[in-house]
Amino acid sequence: MRTRFLSVILTIIALLPTIAFAVNEDLAPESATGILTQKQISARHQLVVTAHPLATQAGYKVLQQGGSAADAAVAVQAMLTLVEPQSSGIGGGAFMLYWDNSKQQLSAFDGRETAPASADENLFMTGEGSPMDWWDAMVGGRSVGTPGVLAMLELSQKKYGKQPWASLFSDAIEQSESGFTVSPRLHQLLASKMNPGLGRYPQAREYFFTPAGEPLPVGYQLTNPRLAGSLRQIAERGASALYEGPLSEEIVAAVKQASDNPGKLEQSDLKDYRAVERQAICRPFRQYRVCGFPPPTSGGVTTLQILRLMELAEQQPLTADTVDFYHLLSQASRLAYADRARYLxxxxxxxxxxxxxxxxxxxxxxxxxxxxxxDMDKAHPGELPAKISRADDRSPELPSTSHFVIVDRWGNAVSMTSSIEMAFGSTLMAGGFLLNNQLTDFSFVAEADGKPVANRVQPGKRPRSSMSPMMVFDQDNHLIAALGSPGGSRIISYVAKNLYLKLSSDTSLQQAFNSPHVVNRNGVTELEAGTSAEQFAEPLQALGHEIKIRDLNSGLHGFFRQTDGSWESAVDPRREGTARGD
Incomplete structure (x- = not known):
């Protein structure tokens, strides 16, 4: 009896990492905050689509003043740091695709965070040799990676910008000092307490809550003079203001002083950080060329896999109002997500x-x-010609993220996904902005059955992501679309679904964004609650799917080129984004 009991206990212990991550994978990075009717606009010359009206306005103003898409991206991100702090900011990282229309050249700028030089594969292991609980790891300094978005923006703006760097921060500085109105979405995310660490540390607690401990109400005018000061330093000195000097000291102090969960970030990690320009990956789909971002994000490869698998397996192009479409999408996703876990x-x-x-x-x-x-049930990774002995990744990856797209008067364009990871990140603040918790995107387990996990923690390494900024080109190499989304590991599914629908029919990109989500990450098939997706529950179950109905909170933003050459915007109705153009 004792032997049997010991066997059961050992089995449970062995499964604990899987159980913990299964629970966390079921969470959403940001809770749903309702559906808004979005206005679709058509622009002949230039267009900006972002997750917040003030960010859209900041980017559009730069374009009006003669700035390029690279210039506008800096202004947009600076403003998002203020008005959408739960999702992205200069304390986080990003991936940007940039299309240089004059040179017909596509660049991929990598601003992903990096692990500290002193970090190793035991970063998220307890003294007993088991993985930490994800929530315990996420809050505080241990999860903070070296922020990369600002270095990446500077790298791209130096190459493609037309306006003085300092001028791009004016609106965000002014808005930080005068304040912005707390939106229903920000209030609800604060009230939901989905990030349990948000009230733990004094700076964030004092910034986001009233003296009585209540979340800031809708309509509250929230000022951030500390962020204004940080942005002013960055405007004057460039990105080095964040990576060296007083601001870097403040970041490291915040990470170290989180005494309940201190981190390993040092000033040398900030000083040594470098953004990287990589080569985008492109593959054909229908009559188009679809391009995404290479590793360290899994988004480009996995999205392209899903699209091609669907194209190969379909008997004819499918539409979003059929069970056949969601059945096909789910199975193609299973196969691609299985490869993702093993190889990327x-x-x-x-x-x-x-x-x-x-x-x-x-x-x-x-x-x-x-x-x-x-339904095929759980898919296994494919066997590649070059034998690679790896174990599957175990990382919940719950990024709280933002995506925006820009096209300027010269036809240059940006598709950029930016993140601080879980909503409100590590909940540590420095210089008026939140610090990321992106290191929890690494696998907490470094190996299994004697095989290494590709996405294990290593010094200076960038954690795997699912961020999927995409661009689409026609047969003459003309840019026709750009899009992306937040949503954690579900980003890939959101983007693949909408690319398939738009490129397979004459539906508008906005109509595609409005269609319900069905997601399968090689597990249960998730149907978006409160939408027409629910009607597919029984037919999908009859095909063998295990169904779960839940909120699926994307934040898709994009544009598509019309036959007359104009740009048509698309804004996800699930968030508070807007589009502006002329």
Whole structure:
């Protein structure tokens, strides 16, 4: 009896990492805050689409003053740091696709956070040798990676900007000093207490809550003079103001002084940080060329896999009002997410078989596993020609994120996804902005069955992401679309679904964004609550799907080029984004 009991206990202990991550994967990075009717606009010359009206206005103003898309991106991110602090900011990281229309050149700028030089694979292990609970790891200094978004913006703006760097922060500085109105969305996210650490540390507690401890009410005029001071330093000195000097000292002090969960970030990590320009990955889909971001994000590879698998397995193009579409999307997603868990991570540290995963012969073989009559259940990673011995990743990846797109009067364009990870990040603040908790995107478990996990923690490494900024080109290499979304590991599914719908029919991009979400990350099939997706529950169950109905809170923003050459905006109705153009 004692032997049997010990066996059960050991089995439970072995499963604890999987159980913990399954629970966390079920969470949303930001809770849903209702549906808004979004106004679709058409612009002949230039267009900005962001997650907040003030950010949209800041970017559009830069374009009106003769700035490029790279200039406008700096202004947008500076404003988002103030008005959408739960989602992104200069304390986080980002990936940007930039299209230089004059040179017909696509660049991929990597501003992902990095692990401190003193971090190792035991960063998120307890003294007993088991993985930390995700919530315990997420709040405080341990999860803070070296912020990268500002260095990335400076790198891209130096190459493609037309306006003085300092001028791009004017609106955000002024708005920080005069204040902005707390929106229903920000209030609800504060009231939901979805990030349990938000009231733990004094700076964030005093900034986001009243003296009585209540979340700031809707309509409250929130000022941030500390952020204004930080942005003023950055405007005057460039990105180095964040990576060296008093502001870097303040960031490191915040990380170290979180005594309940201190981090390893040092000033040398900030000083040594470098943004990287990488090569975008592009593959054909229908008559188009679809381009995404390479590792360390898994978004580009996995999205392109899903699209091609659907194209290979379909009998004809499908629409969002059919069970066949969601059945096909779910199975293609299972296969792609299985490969993602095994093979994708920071390519500067491990071999990432991008070409092999996107090889058409390989995907044709994988597509044969898709059945129109029955769900395949849990998919296994594919066997690649070059044998790679790896264990599957275990990271919940719950980014609280923002996506925006910009096209300027010269046809240059930005598709950028920016994040601080979980809503309100680590909940530590420095210089008036929140610090990320992106290091929890690493696998807490470094190996399994003697095999290394690709996405394990290593010094200076960038954690794997799901951020999926995308661009689409026609056969003449004309840019026709840009889009992306927040949503944690579900980002890939949101983006793939909408790309398929738009590029397979004459539906507008806005109509695609309005359609309900169905997500499968190689587990249960999730149907978006309160939408027409619920009607597919029984038909999908009949095909063998395990169904869960839940909020699926994307934040898609994009544009599509019309036949007359104008740009048509698309804004996700699930958030408070807007579009402006002329």
């Amino acid at each position: 991570a920071d390519s500067d540290f491990i071999q990432v078989p991008v070409d092999e995963l996107l090889d058409d012969e390989y995907l044709q073989q994988r597509s044969k596993l898709i059945s129109p009559l029955k």
